[in-house]
Amino acid sequence: MFAFIFSNQILADTPSTHGDSEKGKEIATGVCAGCHNADGNSVIPNNPTLAGQHPEYITKQLMDFKVEGDSPAKRDSQVMVSMVAALSADDMQNIAAYYAQQKITPATTTNSDESLLEVGKRIYDGGNLENNVPACSSCHSPNGAGIPPHYPKLAGQHPAYTISQLDAFYRGGRTNDINHSMQKVVLRMSAQQIKAVAEYIATLH
Numbered sequence: 205m206f207a208f209i210f211s212n213q214i215l216a217d218t219p220s221t222h223g224d225s226e227k228g229k230e231i232a233t234g235v236c237a238g239c240h241n242a243d244g245n246s247v248i249p250n251n252p253t254l255a256g257q258h259p260e261y262i263t264k265q266l267m268d269f270k271v272e273g274d275s276p277a278k279r280d281s282q283v284m285v286s287m288v289a290a291l292s293a294d295d296m297q298n299i300a301a302y303y304a305q306q307k308i309t310p311a312t313t314t315n316s317d318e319s320l321l322e323v324g325k326r327i328y329d330g331g332n333l334e335n336n337v338p339a340c341s342s343c344h345s346p347n348g349a350g351i352p353p354h355y356p357k358l359a360g361q362h363p364a365y366t367i368s369q370l371d372a373f374y375r376g377g378r379t380n381d382i383n384h385s386m387q388k389v390v391l392r393m394s395a396q397q398i399k400a401v402a403e404y405i406a407t408l409h
């Protein structure tokens with residue numbers, strides 16, 4: 205439902221999907237691997253796994269980390285803002301093409317609390333009528349594969365990273381979501397619901 209309202213407005217600035225993955229591989233393995241691993245399967249829970257992510261979403265994020273002139277970056281992260289400073293638009297598309305081709309190794313959930321996962325699944329699949337939380341599946345698809353180009357893949361992501369982003373949308377530290385579609389969602393969620401849904405997302409394949 206939300207997806208329909210937004211899609212017409214955001215189609216205009218869809219980044220192109222054509223990148224040279226061989227050139228992207230050189231940068232990814234040379235510069236980014238220390239934190240995201242050579243194949244984009246980060247082993248550090250706070251760093252996102254990029255393997256298998258849609259190229260349009262990766263390119264958009266890299267562009268959003270970039271500082272242009274005097275205006276601050278659209279997405280704030282000290283580390284990533286400095287990482288993209290030297291990248292050209294072509295570099296970004298090449299890197300995105302490389303990561304998109306890598307196969308994801310889903311995060312292993314250390315969580316063994318079945319009832320927490322059940323709460324997470326309920327919110328993911330059906331939202332929460334009491335607080336008007338929309339179903340995550342309506343934009344990110346039922347299995348977490350996302351809907352390119354605008355709705356990122358979430359399946360198999362590290363819970364710690366997912367929580368950090370939901371938290372950032374909540375507190376306003378991340379505001380690069382077009383039409384604030386994510387901020388509107390998380391403002392209605394409790395910390396416990398955020399944790400539950402993040403743990404559930406890690407189990408999706």
Ligand code: HEC
Binds near residue numbers: 251252265266368
């Ligand atoms: C020192 C560690 C480090 C290095 C090196 C690094 N990153 Fe990151 N990267 C991070 C962290 C931490 C985040 C999460 C930032 C946040 O909290 O928003 C991130 C986020 C990202 C995202 C956003 C992913 C998403 O799901 O939204 C992309 C894309 C990305 N990095 C690509 C790269 C590329 C390309 C390079 C190399 C040019 C690189 N990173 C180098 C630590 C690093």
Ligand code: HEC
Binds near residue numbers: 338340342401
């Ligand atoms: C109305 C559509 C919509 C709904 C509903 C929605 N999302 Fe999103 N979500 C988005 C969009 C669009 C983005 C990408 C924002 C951007 O471009 O940076 C996003 C990004 C995210 C990210 C960041 C991914 C990353 O790699 O950094 C997470 C995590 C996320 N959503 C989780 C959820 C969860 C959990 C729910 C359900 C409680 C949900 N979303 C519901 C549209 C939606």
